[in-house]
Amino acid sequence: MPPKAFQDYYPENVAHCFGCGRLNEHGHQIKTFWEGDETVTRFTPEPYHTAIPGYVYGGMIASLIDCHCTGTAAAAMYRAEGRELDTEPAFRFVTASLHVDYLKPTPLSGELVIRGRIKEIKGRKVVVEATVYAGEVATARGEVVAVQMPESFLAA
């Protein structure tokens, strides 16, 4: 069995997100993992996820940063509480704000790697920074303010 990603632990009723829900068959189904104190998502856009020909669509980059960071926020909160991802209550975060700086065009030529870093945890809020790499080159940098989803959304 492959290792389980953060998103594999999302409760079923909140696992339909187009970006990261494992139950959305039309979506990107991104998978995020710890690598030390960083979080990492690897994703290969489709040929039609283009901005100008040859480069990745900025909306896709924003989407990857968004879902990478909400997943990271959940994982960070479990870690802050010293709990495993399969323990209750489940954490699921939504995005309060998203910022992306497009540093240079992102070549549409294979896998992108998104690396996240937890900047702040305060109450129900987690701030996550993420950088998108094409090969060794950082092409975009983002920041997400993620907020814990109200329990009413998590009730089945």
Next chain:
Amino acid sequence: MPPKAFQDYYPENVAHCFGCGRLNEHGHQIKTFWEGDETVTRFTPEPYHTAIPGYVYGGMIASLIDCHCTGTAAAAMYRAEGRELDTEPAFRFVTASLHVDYLKPTPLSGELVIRGRIKEIKGRKVVVEATVYAGEVATARGEVVAVQMPESFLAA
């Protein structure tokens, strides 16, 4: 014939963007128009463009704001020069930075309206503000710093 949108004037070689390129058959193909001094895009997400069930995926909202604002930037630059959209040289903008504040969940229940306002034009840079409405309710607000694409990209 329906009225032509900003994106209908993009030169063919830069009309493949997943968000707004009329030649990307897999993409969203958004269409943006002037309404007085505002710019307006109307878009209906698919049922699978979901965040948590019943609400629109935040990455989709970011994508709509992004392409709405780069289109608005181009149209604003033509207007600033007193030129029609079908005159040369063509304007096409890319995103330098994107910021989105998610004010409240956006219901996935029909058409969204994105309204843009030009905040600043300075040299090759245009700053555009956009608000996303579901019915009468503003659910997200964004700002894009758009930069005129280098002429080398526009050469066929």
